[in-house]
Amino acid sequence: MIHGEKIGLRARHASDVPVLQSELYDDVATRSRADSRPWRPIPPGSGQSPYAVAEPSDEAACFSVVELESQELVGEALLWGIDTHSRTAHIGISLRPAFRGRGLGVDVLQALCEYGFVVRGLQRLQIETLTDNAPMIAAAARVGFTREGTLRHSAWVYGAYADEAILGLLADEWTPQA
Secondary structure (H helix, E strand, C coil), X not given: CEECCCEEEECCCCCHHHHHHHHHHXXXXXXXXXXXXXXXXXXXXXXXCCCCCCCCCCCEEEEEEEECCCXXXXXXXXXXXXXXXXXXXXXXXXXXXXXXXXXXXXXXXXXXXXXXXXXXXXXXXXXXXXXXXXXXXXXXXXXXXXEEEXXXXXXXXXXXXXXXXXXXXXXXXXXXCC
């Protein structure tokens, strides 16, 4: 497990899948803001769930986020689009509604940076998020990410186009938690 101050990143357990599916995926409006692919109904227990337990991959590292004190499932975190040649990856996090607004996003991002930079030896991590996702942009800034640009009307989100912010962090810019 990769430990933050309040959270840990661990392998996905089969018991995590129904909770993540119900609270993160089946909330269509929220899921549409978090994924560029169109939402489609996926029945409970389907192997097509984006949270299904999968074999390890060189292209993605999917974690369940747990609160260290209670061991309660907080959400998901992942590095995706891992490019071992250029040593880059993209970051994604999604927290269950009950855990949002508690400052855990910074801790999750720090833990993902530790995994990406220290464990995987990556050079660059990147976040793409909607420009109105103030909590994610603020959490990324607290970890040291730099806003590098805006992709205008690049995301189709629940009936309208939205702008995306691109944030990046290089290994030599990252300051690990003490």
